[in-house]
Amino acid sequence: MTEKSKLSPSQWIDLLAKEELPAITSIASLLDKFSNDDISSIPKLSKVILHDQALSSCLLRVANSSHRSPIKKITTVSRAAIVLGIHAVKNICLTAKILDGLLKSKNLAPPVYDRLMMLMANAFYAGLLARIMVPNYDENTQEEVYLAAMLYHIGETSFWSTGIPLTEKLIQRADMPVADFQQYCASKTGVKFKDLSIGLAKTWNLGDMLVKSLDRPESRTIEMKIISYANQLTSAIASPPKNKAQFDQLLTDISQLMNTDVRTLKAKIERTRTDALELLNSYGAEVLESYIKPLPKSDDFESTLPQEAEVELNKEQALLRSLQLLTRLTKNHNSVNSYLAQALKDAVQIFGLDRCSFWVLNSEKTQIETRMTFDSDGQPMVYNRTILLDQGDNVMGFTLRQESSVLINDYTQAKWRNFMTVEIERLINKGAICISPVKIGDKAIGLITTHTLDKSKKISPENFSQLSFLLDHLNMCLSRMAVN
Numbered sequence: 001m002t003e004k005s006k007l008s009p010s011q012w013i014d015l016l017a018k019e020e021l022p023a024i025t026s027i028a029s030l031l032d033k034f035s036n037d038d039i040s041s042i043p044k045l046s047k048v049i050l051h052d053q054a055l056s057s058c059l060l061r062v063a064n065s066s067h068r069s070p071i072k073k074i075t076t077v078s079r080a081a082i083v084l085g086i087h088a089v090k091n092i093c094l095t096a097k098i099l100d101g102l103l104k105s106k107n108l109a110p111p112v113y114d115r116l117m118m119l120m121a122n123a124f125y126a127g128l129l130a131r132i133m134v135p136n137y138d139e140n141t142q143e144e145v146y147l148a149a150m151l152y153h154i155g156e157t158s159f160w161s162t163g164i165p166l167t168e169k170l171i172q173r174a175d176m177p178v179a180d181f182q183q184y185c186a187s188k189t190g191v192k193f194k195d196l197s198i199g200l201a202k203t204w205n206l207g208d209m210l211v212k213s214l215d216r217p218e219s220r221t222i223e224m225k226i227i228s229y230a231n232q233l234t235s236a237i238a239s240p241p242k243n244k245a246q247f248d249q250l251l252t253d254i255s256q257l258m259n260t261d262v263r264t265l266k267a268k269i270e271r272t273r274t275d276a277l278e279l280l281n282s283y284g285a286e287v288l289e290s291y292i293k294p295l296p297k298s299d300d301f302e303s304t305l306p307q308e309a310e311v312e313l314n315k316e317q318a319l320l321r322s323l324q325l326l327t328r329l330t331k332n333h334n335s336v337n338s339y340l341a342q343a344l345k346d347a348v349q350i351f352g353l354d355r356c357s358f359w360v361l362n363s364e365k366t367q368i369e370t371r372m373t374f375d376s377d378g379q380p381m382v383y384n385r386t387i388l389l390d391q392g393d394n395v396m397g398f399t400l401r402q403e404s405s406v407l408i409n410d411y412t413q414a415k416w417r418n419f420m421t422v423e424i425e426r427l428i429n430k431g432a433i434c435i436s437p438v439k440i441g442d443k444a445i446g447l448i449t450t451h452t453l454d455k456s457k458k459i460s461p462e463n464f465s466q467l468s469f470l471l472d473h474l475n476m477c478l479s480r481m482a483v484n
Helices: 009-020 022-032 038-050 053-063 077-084 086-103 110-132 139-150 154-161 165-171 178-189 193-203 208-215 222-238 244-258 262-282 286-291 305-309 315-331 336-350 395-402 414-419 422-428 461-483
Strands: 355-361 367-375 386-388 406-408 432-440 443-452
Touching: 009 022, 009 154, 009 193, 022 086, 038 053, 038 077, 038 086, 053 077, 053 086, 053 262, 077 086, 086 110, 086 139, 086 154, 110 139, 110 154, 110 165, 110 222, 110 262, 110 286, 139 208, 139 222, 154 165, 154 193, 165 178, 178 193, 193 208, 208 222, 222 244, 244 262, 244 336, 262 286, 315 336, 315 461, 336 355, 336 367, 336 443, 336 461, 367 443, 386 422, 395 406, 395 414, 395 432, 395 443, 422 432, 432 461, 443 461
Parallel strands: none
Antiparallel strands: 355 367, 355 443, 367 386, 406 432, 432 443
């Protein structure tokens, strides 16, 4: 390929699809002819695969891997298609051709080769991690999420595989911050890598989920979050951020989305890494194995929160630090979950509480359910509760209406008699509770509850006042984030 730069997006896409990666274009076009109906498509697709000996062998190796856990050894393509399903078989075939096509890239400068290998390994790992984040979804959705996460950066990956002289010039600036490097490459090529990914996804008809994740990143569906999180996670594992707190926050966000704890999530990540290494061997892509790293250790980060925590802070100093951290988040355009997690962890530790939860209000405003909970050590925990708001009056609905925090040290007092339900009494469990509204602007999105579970422990008026101030500051930060 001759030197190319400043082409239009459509020219770049046409060049990559037809000149650089024709084998991928061919297999994508072929697979698109078969519907995801197992009954009608499996016999026809099996016959096509049998004509490609390398693809047939790869399919059987993947089908018999421990990752797929077949009941007994699969020896025929048709049997593999029946056991795995048409959607999975199509994804295996596409993955095989993509890995094979990109690995055949020639005349790459060593730094360009390293970047291509890193992107390919991250992409493959991201697809597998995305799949474990949706364990309760149907198999077709799991396959869609896998493919979308794996091909999220296919535009950039395809670009580096070209080996044109421009890649050697651009790679010299790869030590720039990620966003700056992406912008620099766009200024020199005339196209954003994301637009290349969108164009190739549409050209190869790789599914609405991938296109939506790229073209409509503002969508907040769980699938879109998972695709983004999976790619953020693989990038952070490959190149740990300077601050360990950033990585820990990413793990916390993912564990909350999966409704699990960080320890369990880490175990699943390590098991998935083992699966990835085995599968790369099955795909004949062993060269990528060294690029799939284990979870980073504390020494892999330049700064860690424990170093800051070694300095003993009194309550007022800790509260001020929490306010500063929340304010700092507004400057970095973080997600709502980041603000909530920071506030919940700080609240439970600063005021010596036993549990702190965020409850989200449903769209009909008929119930609230827990979405995020931290224990007394500031660690995320699994705590699933739902409270109805449309079956008589209760203190949760009362707090939402009056839009200010409520403190209950003894729910048996007469003033609370008309606001108690069986669910709320169980929630308080003879302890004390502070209930605070969570708002973005004028819109209430839920509640935060902070608890003591020992009947001998009360929440003092001073602590209640300071806690309310912290959570009011959270609301202000959330509102400011929404405006920005």
